Amino acid sequence: MFYLIQYFKILFKSPLRGFFLFFFSVLFVLSVGQKAFLEEQFAKMIPENKAGDYFYALIDSSESYQTVARQMQALPGVFKVEILSETQIKDEVKNVLGSLQVDVTDQSLDLNYAGLKIIYTKELKPRAQELVRDYLSHLVGEGSITLGKIKTNDQLNDRRSGFISMIKTWGYSLYLALVLIFWIISLLSVRTKIAKASYLLESYQRKKRVALKMALNGLTLFFLISVGITFILGMPQILNLVIVLGVFLAGIFLHGQKYQWESH
Amino acid sequence: MFNQTQTPNQKIANGSKGFNKSSKGPVFYCEDLSVQFGEIAALKNIQLTIERGEIIFVTGASGAGKTTLLKVLSGLTNPTSGRVLRPNDNHKGLFISNVFQDLRLMGKYTCEENLMFAYDSSIYANKAEFMQDLNELSRILGIKDRLKLKVADANGGLKQKVAIIRSLLTRPDILIADEPTSSLDIDNTRRLFDVLNLYNTKRGTTVIWATHNKEFIKSFTGRIIHLDNGRLVYSGNACFI
Numbered sequence: 001m002f003y004l005i006q007y008f009k010i011l012f013k014s015p016l017r018g019f020f021l022f023f024f025s026v027l028f029v030l031s032v033g034q035k036a037f038l039e040e041q042f043a044k045m046i047p048e049n050k051a052g053d054y055f056y057a058l059i060d061s062s063e064s065y066q067t068v069a070r071q072m073q074a075l076p077g078v079f080k081v082e083i084l085s086e087t088q089i090k091d092e093v094k095n096v097l098g099s100l101q102v103d104v105t106d107q108s109l110d111l112n113y114a115g116l117k118i119i120y121t122k123e124l125k126p127r128a129q130e131l132v133r134d135y136l137s138h139l140v141g142e143g144s145i146t147l148g149k150i151k152t153n154d155q156l157n158d159r160r161s162g163f164i165s166m167i168k169t170w171g172y173s174l175y176l177a178l179v180l181i182f183w184i185i186s187l188l189s190v191r192t193k194i195a196k197a198s199y200l201l202e203s204y205q206r207k208k209r210v211a212l213k214m215a216l217n218g219l220t221l222f223f224l225i226s227v228g229i230t231f232i233l234g235m236p237q238i239l240n241l242v243i244v245l246g247v248f249l250a251g252i253f254l255h256g257q258k259y260q261w262e263s264h
Numbered sequence: 265m266f267n268q269t270q271t272p273n274q275k276i277a278n279g280s281k282g283f284n285k286s287s288k289g290p291v292f293y294c295e296d297l298s299v300q301f302g303e304i305a306a307l308k309n310i311q312l313t314i315e316r317g318e319i320i321f322v323t324g325a326s327g328a329g330k331t332t333l334l335k336v337l338s339g340l341t342n343p344t345s346g347r348v349l350r351p352n353d354n355h356k357g358l359f360i361s362n363v364f365q366d367l368r369l370m371g372k373y374t375c376e377e378n379l380m381f382a383y384d385s386s387i388y389a390n391k392a393e394f395m396q397d398l399n400e401l402s403r404i405l406g407i408k409d410r411l412k413l414k415v416a417d418a419n420g421g422l423k424q425k426v427a428i429i430r431s432l433l434t435r436p437d438i439l440i441a442d443e444p445t446s447s448l449d450i451d452n453t454r455r456l457f458d459v460l461n462l463y464n465t466k467r468g469t470t471v472i473w474a475t476h477n478k479e480f481i482k483s484f485t486g487r488i489i490h491l492d493n494g495r496l497v498y499s500g501n502a503c504f505i
Contacts, residue, residue: 002385013372013373196370197370197381199368200368200370200381201381203361203362203368204361204381204382204384204430204431204433204434205381205382205383205384205386205434206359206384206386206387207384261364261366261368
């Protein structure tokens, strides 16, 4: 009890450092003990990019293209259907003609089409892609629809999905590494203070290895509190907790080094 | 000095028997002790025996080797050659308390909190007994009203008194003090020495006190060990120096 009281006396003298050590101790144990839960949370936080290849379809605007879009959206293998209005289509045509230096007016453009952008789900097989196109043609009627070529997903999308996949693979590990680093920093930030107090207690009381005993008491208490909190959130992974206990023990033995007052 | 059947070495080596707290006997024994720091010889061939209950003044000019000798006796520095036998070598020895030149106080703590580092439940019956000693020593040295002051805000004299009181509160068997009164005036130094004398008489505390003030110590009883350029040039009564 003496060593535990001394440990907390030192932490209360530097409340911010003491708080950080406690906070990161809990966070560290929690993060490792509830690994599966946290990985799931990571996956939920970052939406998966399911968008795959796509194609455009021009539909006679007399057709109920919004109903068509809804029906297509419900189709398996379709990730998303975007509606391009008549005005958008006109603007696009004007852009294309403008780049070809063809002068056109709104009156001369008689485009009564609505557009649909059908985006497949990722990695949909070509056969399934064709089935979706056939279904659309059948739904609208072959005479009222023009289908564009299937285009592969753009580069930007690929880069984004690469980043997301990296986060999914390494996100938890990166997070854990950061928590561990902050825990070590908070541990080191109180180490000298503990060593100094321990030096004085050893010099002026008949006691030995005070820093080690203080750290053993203090960090063990932090570990036990953290394990308690981890259990509140659900059954933790016991093996992981054993590994964290090993890290805590290493942290405790970090205080075993003999302190030289002159060097500080 | 020693009985005929035992050399000083044997007495010390015999551990608790050699260091019987109730009897006289050597607490330190140095034989051809030399300490070298690179090219500099801090101590040269020191032969020294310090008996239990003695008051020793270690004198000499700056750089004469006083601090090094005290550090060797405290076990903080090891000799380069020769040997030193200390009471703690057998782990059953006497308790040595140091007053360091740099005082070694916790700046963020109050004077009282620094003194609390000396509260050892194995030597005090209870905290009240410790507080009684603390208050008594604080009163004698005139710091009772400044105990709540942070050490970082204290002046040199107050810090020195706190460091000395902390050492005395450990009820040491041996007190080793390196220039403990350098920031104190003559009145406070005298008061402090009266306290040390009392500890020496009542508790048998061995006092080893390094100082460069030869004139001051002439008025006290005790043995003077005078160092000059790392050599022990005089060991004897103060009145003969």
